[in-house]
Amino acid sequence: MTLYLLKRLAVLLASTAVAAVVVFAFMALLPGDPAEIALGVNATPEAVAELRRQFGTDRAPVAQFLDWAGGLLQGDFGTSYVTTAPVGPQIADRLGVTAVLVLGGMILALVIAVPLGTFAAVHHRNLLGAAISAVSQVGIAIPAFLAGILLVFVFAVQAQALPSGGYVPISENPAEWLRSLLLPWSSLGLVQGAVLTRYVRSAVLDVMREDYLRTARAKGRGSTGALWRHGLRNASIPVVTVLGLQLATLLVGAVVVERVFVVPGLGDLLLNGVAQRDLLLVQGVVMVLVAAVLLINFVVDVAYHLLDPRLR
Amino acid sequence: MRRIGIWIAVGGLLLSTAACGGGDAGTGGDGGAPAAQTLSVGFVAEPANLDFTSTEGVAIPQALLVNVYEGLVKLDQNGEIVPLLAEKWEVSDDRKSYTFTLRKNVTFSSGAPFTADDVVFSLERLKTDWKLKIAAQLDVIDTVEKTDDSTVVVTLERPSNGFLYTLATRLGAMFSRTGVSDLANKPVGTGPYVLGSWRRGDSIELKPNPTYWGTKPSASSVTLKYFKDATAMNNALLTGGIDVISNVQAPESLQQFADPNRFQTIEGTTNGEVVLSMNNGRPPFDDKKVRQAVRHAIDHQALLDTAWAGRGQLIGSMVPPTDPWYEDRTGDYPYDPAKAKELLGGKTYDVKMRIPNLPYAVNSAQVVKSQLAQVGINAEIEPLEFPARWLDAVFTQADYDLSIISHVEPRDMNIFADESYYFRYDNPEFGELLAAADEGTEEEQTELRKQAAKLLSDDAAADFLFLMPNLMVAKKGITGLPKNAISESFDFTGLAKQ
Numbered sequence: 001m002t003l004y005l006l007k008r009l010a011v012l013l014a015s016t017a018v019a020a021v022v023v024f025a026f027m028a029l030l031p032g033d034p035a036e037i038a039l040g041v042n043a044t045p046e047a048v049a050e051l052r053r054q055f056g057t058d059r060a061p062v063a064q065f066l067d068w069a070g071g072l073l074q075g076d077f078g079t080s081y082v083t084t085a086p087v088g089p090q091i092a093d094r095l096g097v098t099a100v101l102v103l104g105g106m107i108l109a110l111v112i113a114v115p116l117g118t119f120a121a122v123h124h125r126n127l128l129g130a131a132i133s134a135v136s137q138v139g140i141a142i143p144a145f146l147a148g149i150l151l152v153f154v155f156a157v158q159a160q161a162l163p164s165g166g167y168v169p170i171s172e173n174p175a176e177w178l179r180s181l182l183l184p185w186s187s188l189g190l191v192q193g194a195v196l197t198r199y200v201r202s203a204v205l206d207v208m209r210e211d212y213l214r215t216a217r218a219k220g221r222g223s224t225g226a227l228w229r230h231g232l233r234n235a236s237i238p239v240v241t242v243l244g245l246q247l248a249t250l251l252v253g254a255v256v257v258e259r260v261f262v263v264p265g266l267g268d269l270l271l272n273g274v275a276q277r278d279l280l281l282v283q284g285v286v287m288v289l290v291a292a293v294l295l296i297n298f299v300v301d302v303a304y305h306l307l308d309p310r311l312r
Numbered sequence: 313m314r315r316i317g318i319w320i321a322v323g324g325l326l327l328s329t330a331a332c333g334g335g336d337a338g339t340g341g342d343g344g345a346p347a348a349q350t351l352s353v354g355f356v357a358e359p360a361n362l363d364f365t366s367t368e369g370v371a372i373p374q375a376l377l378v379n380v381y382e383g384l385v386k387l388d389q390n391g392e393i394v395p396l397l398a399e400k401w402e403v404s405d406d407r408k409s410y411t412f413t414l415r416k417n418v419t420f421s422s423g424a425p426f427t428a429d430d431v432v433f434s435l436e437r438l439k440t441d442w443k444l445k446i447a448a449q450l451d452v453i454d455t456v457e458k459t460d461d462s463t464v465v466v467t468l469e470r471p472s473n474g475f476l477y478t479l480a481t482r483l484g485a486m487f488s489r490t491g492v493s494d495l496a497n498k499p500v501g502t503g504p505y506v507l508g509s510w511r512r513g514d515s516i517e518l519k520p521n522p523t524y525w526g527t528k529p530s531a532s533s534v535t536l537k538y539f540k541d542a543t544a545m546n547n548a549l550l551t552g553g554i555d556v557i558s559n560v561q562a563p564e565s566l567q568q569f570a571d572p573n574r575f576q577t578i579e580g581t582t583n584g585e586v587v588l589s590m591n592n593g594r595p596p597f598d599d600k601k602v603r604q605a606v607r608h609a610i611d612h613q614a615l616l617d618t619a620w621a622g623r624g625q626l627i628g629s630m631v632p633p634t635d636p637w638y639e640d641r642t643g644d645y646p647y648d649p650a651k652a653k654e655l656l657g658g659k660t661y662d663v664k665m666r667i668p669n670l671p672y673a674v675n676s677a678q679v680v681k682s683q684l685a686q687v688g689i690n691a692e693i694e695p696l697e698f699p700a701r702w703l704d705a706v707f708t709q710a711d712y713d714l715s716i717i718s719h720v721e722p723r724d725m726n727i728f729a730d731e732s733y734y735f736r737y738d739n740p741e742f743g744e745l746l747a748a749a750d751e752g753t754e755e756e757q758t759e760l761r762k763q764a765a766k767l768l769s770d771d772a773a774a775d776f777l778f779l780m781p782n783l784m785v786a787k788k789g790i791t792g793l794p795k796n797a798i799s800e801s802f803d804f805t806g807l808a809k810q
Binding site: 033037083 | 358445496551553697701
């Protein structure tokens with residue numbers, strides 16, 4: 001197990017390093033010059049050249065990369081040209097918001113999916129099980145942003161019960177914080193919950209057909225007891241895979257939901273950064289997202305090992 | 313029984329969500345006692361930083377000028393220049409020397425007193441520290457001298473009508489000698505507001521300046537809230553999240569706010585001429601006849617009705633009606649497709665229309681395309697990401713045939729005088745008219761600028777689609793909103809809630 005962990009860790013570090021190179025290279029491909037954009041329609045060529053020198057974007061790409069990567073190793077993301085503020089704290093700030101948004105959505109998805117999916121599997125032959133299955137199908141077809149727009153229309157514009165958007169830090173007002181996140185959480189959670197319900201259902205169905213479960217029942221456990229004791233752990237293996245993938249998708253896909261709900265998260269920061277060609281900021285955000293996705297995969301792989309003794 | 317149990321659980325979850333919010337519904341809309349007025353105004357563009365001496369973008373002066381920074385003079389709602397930090401000024405007979413008498417007992421928000429030294433400091437910084445090309449508009453300043461603590465004499469190289477006007481823009485903002493170390497994050501000015509907090513990506517809060525020399529604002533806090541999405545901004549007003557939409561991005565959405573018991577719609581004018589630019593520097597639009605054909609081919613009223621729900625004004629040249637030299641030039645090129653075809657001599661052209669991906673440009677481009685097609689000009693629309701791609705391709709490299717953009721700077725006819733500007737319009741006579749206008753008396757200026765605007769229109773240097781309206785929606789009872797957006801700032805000084 002230790003060896004496996006070490007191996008897996010080495011892969012994680014190597015992928016992160018490769019990702020850094022790729023992220024940097026992509027930034028170089030982005031059309032548009034940050035100095036030109038900062039000065040806009042009123043720039044003189046001399047001022048643009050001077051600003052490029054200040055930004056350091058006039059140097060060779062390799063020098064810029066080494067500078068940036070060296071900083072990253074020390075936890076320094078550099079200082080944004082555009083905002084003149086250090087990039088690291090900005091990302092940390094926004095990452096906190098996005099993490100709360102995504103984790104909240106994920107928890108809601110799990111709370112919906114695990115009981116509903118299991119229920120639908122156990123009762124797959126009767127009407128209610130089929131109904132859950134059908135409703136979750138509809139959920140899959142609705143993208144999170146559309147769910148968001150519909151939720152805003154119903155709960156904010158029509159019922160005037162919840163704010164249509166905006167974000168209040170928890171330190172400022174915990175009640176408002178909760179209120180401002182209910183709709184974003186729901187729009188992510190309901191849709192992801194629908195997707196996850198399908199996976200839970202089919203995983204549980206698969207497990208229910210296994211011989212060991214029949215044996216457990218034969219030895220006198222009730223069908224629920226057998227499923228609870230022997231089935232769910234095995235059923236959770238494919239679900240954890242999907243969960244990892246979903247988490248990664250949510251983290252990156254939160255951009256759209258953040259926009260609908262005016263939540264100042266990482267996605268919003270990324271969009272702003274791209275619009276203003278704040279390259280260091282964009283590089284930093286993308287790097288954090290890539291690292292997060294790699295880390296999630298790492299955790300999922302390790303989780304397999306814990307859940308499935310055959311892999312040990 | 314178990315089945316029902318789950319449904320009850322799900323239903324309960326939904327109900328409690330709704331109920332939890334429902335309980336707060338009454339207070340959500342109009343929180344805050346009348347004594348502590350907190351107002352929030354929705355905007356589209358958030359400043360990248362707060363330093364308008366080094367970073368372009370309308371969002372910075374919009375938030376800070378007049379509110380946080382003040383100049384010696386400011387523009388009022390009619391476009392008149394009125395005193396601000398200067399109590400009065402005298403102009404010498406040769407109109408080259410301006411003697412400003414400064415208001416006394418004015419302090420910066422840092423506590424430092426505002427004196428003649430700060431005026432000298434601020435105006436000299438234009439040449440040494442400003443990075444934007446617009447700073448050159450005050451190159452006409454020869455010397456700035458302090459006579460005593462409250463008197464400053466500015467001497468010009470030549471008489472200039474634009475000088476005083478330019479002082480009312482961000483270029484005339486007064487900085488403290490001890491307050492410019494971190495302009496990007498910590499503005500220090502003499503204005504009625506100071507920067508309260510800045511939640512990046514979300515909002516900027518302005519607080520009243522407790523040591524302000526003039527009438528203190530009645531609002532205890534004004535929040536500028538930034539929305540990238542027009543629908544999100546509309547929803548925020550509908551649900552009480554904000555009090556004002558500062559600039560409606562989709563006029564067709566106005567019907568949501570039709571209820572006069574809840575909302576008021578305010579329509580004024582701006583300096584934003586929506587220009588159909590034609591590249592005068594390369595075929596086919598280097599040919600005046602082709603440009604004239606374009607102007608005849610476009611039915612401007614139909615375009616305005618379709619693209620911007622009929623809101624706004626037709627102009628015909630690069631002058632908004634709030635400038636003293638405005639003349640109605642919409643009759644110069646009446647809609648006449650037959651005439652346009654005749655000017656084209658039966659030829660057809662294929663051109664590239666490279667537009668910014670902004671709502672007004674995208675809407676207008678569709679109409680322009682279909683109208684030009686009827687006279688034999690086939691325009692291929694290519695939307696470019698704004699600002700990055702558009703600035704690079706169209707503005708900097710002038711690699712385009714047609715484009716559409718709103719030129720929002722005040723009194724910006726002079727951009728046509730620069731032959732390297734992306735219009736590539738090159739008529740020395742136009743530049744001479746403007747130069748003479750700047751040096752002449754006020755009457756001469758008005759007369760000469762009228763001629764310049766006419767020349768621009770006759771030459772068909774570009775087509776002027778319409779003047780962007782200043783469309784605001786506010787909750788009922790909000791007063792003191794600036795109706796016309798004709799200066800660079802969004803003036804919050806009179807904003808109040810009844």
